[in-house]
Amino acid sequence: MRRRQIGNVTEHPLLGRGLGRLFLLFFLLSSGSAAAQDEPEYRMEIGGGVGLTAYEGDFNGSLLKGMKPRGALLAKYKMNPRMAWAAQLSMGQLKGSSKDVKTWYPEWNDNPVEFTTSVTDLSVRYEYNFWPFGTGKEYLGAKPLTPFFTLGAGLLFTGKPKLTSAVPPVAEPESAVAFQVPIGLGVKYKLRDRLNLTAEWVMHFSGTDKLDGVADPYGIKSSGLFKNTDCYSVLQVSLTYDFWAKCKTCHNDRE
Numbered sequence: 001m002r003r004r005q006i007g008n009v010t011e012h013p014l015l016g017r018g019l020g021r022l023f024l025l026f027f028l029l030s031s032g033s034a035a036a037q038d039e040p041e042y043r044m045e046i047g048g049g050v051g052l053t054a055y056e057g058d059f060n061g062s063l064l065k066g067m068k069p070r071g072a073l074l075a076k077y078k079m080n081p082r083m084a085w086a087a088q089l090s091m092g093q094l095k096g097s098s099k100d101v102k103t104w105y106p107e108w109n110d111n112p113v114e115f116t117t118s119v120t121d122l123s124v125r126y127e128y129n130f131w132p133f134g135t136g137k138e139y140l141g142a143k144p145l146t147p148f149f150t151l152g153a154g155l156l157f158t159g160k161p162k163l164t165s166a167v168p169p170v171a172e173p174e175s176a177v178a179f180q181v182p183i184g185l186g187v188k189y190k191l192r193d194r195l196n197l198t199a200e201w202v203m204h205f206s207g208t209d210k211l212d213g214v215a216d217p218y219g220i221k222s223s224g225l226f227k228n229t230d231c232y233s234v235l236q237v238s239l240t241y242d243f244w245a246k247c248k249t250c251h252n253d254r255e
Contacts, residue, residue, distance in 0.1 A: 039137035042242035045076040045084075045196060051092075051236030056203075059096040059113065059212050063233055068093035074238060081132035081139045086125045086150070094119050094158070094232055096212050113165040115173075115212050119232070121204065123154025123182050135190055144190035156180045156206055161213030173213030181205045184234075194242040205231045 052067040060066060070092030078084045099112040127150045134142030161173040186200030211230035 039135065039193060040245035041078075041081075041134075041138045042194065042245050043078055044244040045078065045240035045242055046074070047196075047238055047240030048073050049198070049236045049238030051234055053092040053094060053119070054233045054235075055094040055096040055211065055230070056232055057096060057212050057230035058209075058214065059098040059115070066095040066097070067235075068095050070234060070236065072236065072238065074240065076127070076240065081134050081142050082129045084127045084129075086127055086152075087123070088125070089120075089122050090234075091118070091120045092234075093117065094211060111165055113163055113214065115161045115163050115214075117161040117211065117213065118159040119156060119211070120158075121154055121156040121180055123152045123180065123204075125150045125152030125182055129188065133188055133190075135193055137193070145187070147185065147187050150182065150184050150186065150200070150202065152182050154180055154182065156204070156208075158211055161211075163213050174210060176208045176210040178206050178208035178210075180207065180231075191239075196240045196242070198236075198238040198240070200234075200236055200238070202234045202236070203231060204234065205229070 049072040051070045051072070053070045054060070054064055054067045056063065070090060072088055072090040074086060074088040076084045076086045093116060095114075095116045097112060097114040099114070127148050129146045129148045131146040132139060132142040133144075133146045133148075135144055136142045156176075156178055158176045160175045163173055182202045182204045184200055184202030186198055186202075189197045191197050206229055209229050211232070
């Protein structure tokens with residue numbers, strides 16, 4: 001095994017090979033990290049969704065009974081791969097019946113009532129991804145599939161409910177405007193670099209007991225933030241498109 005003399009220093013051939021391999025490994029790792037982030041991160045998503053809405057209130061005790069179609073338009077601002085703000089405008093219908101409800105109501109026990117009404121809701125929600133969401137090309141460690149949690153607030157608007165009953169209600173059904181709090185879970189999946197598919201289940205807790213057109217069917221007046229109020233659940237599938245790329249040469253995410 002020969003040693004190479006460089007000035008007053010003798011170089012061992014194994015040392016030279018080891019340094020060469022070390023530099024090669026460092027180069028490959030650096031290239032891999034750069035290749036994993038060669039795509040831009042996007043700040044916004046925009047798209048739409050379709051789904052089913054189920055009324056949950058005095059005249060329905062099942063999460064899936066009487067589901068009606070629903071459509072939505074939505075936009076999201078992504079703060080980072082784990083967190084986003086979402087704004088959504090949705091329109092659908094609600095349907096319910098007291099026929100198979102086990103609860104006894106003084107006025108409707110022997111005279112089952114059915115209702116249908118339209119519902120429009122506007123909400124702003126916070127979304128938290130359990131794992132960083134992305135293709136992995138724009139953010140090292142991002143996953144193309146992640147579950148998420150969402151919580152928000154908004155308003156709802158219902159049309160005048162259409163009631164069907166042998167005995168008409170004492171008071172004429174009215175339209176309603178109320179606040180609502182959506183809470184739910186879902187899953188996000190990257191179909192393409194800029195195309196996202198989302199499936200979610202969200203419960204909308206409302207501040208009104210008039211979604212079904214009948215307030216206080218127990219005959220007892222009640223008060224409280226969510227005491228004896230109606231709500232509805234939503235199963236929805238959404239498709240969104242990424243846009244507004246972040247500047248790669250900027251010093252922070254706000255630029």
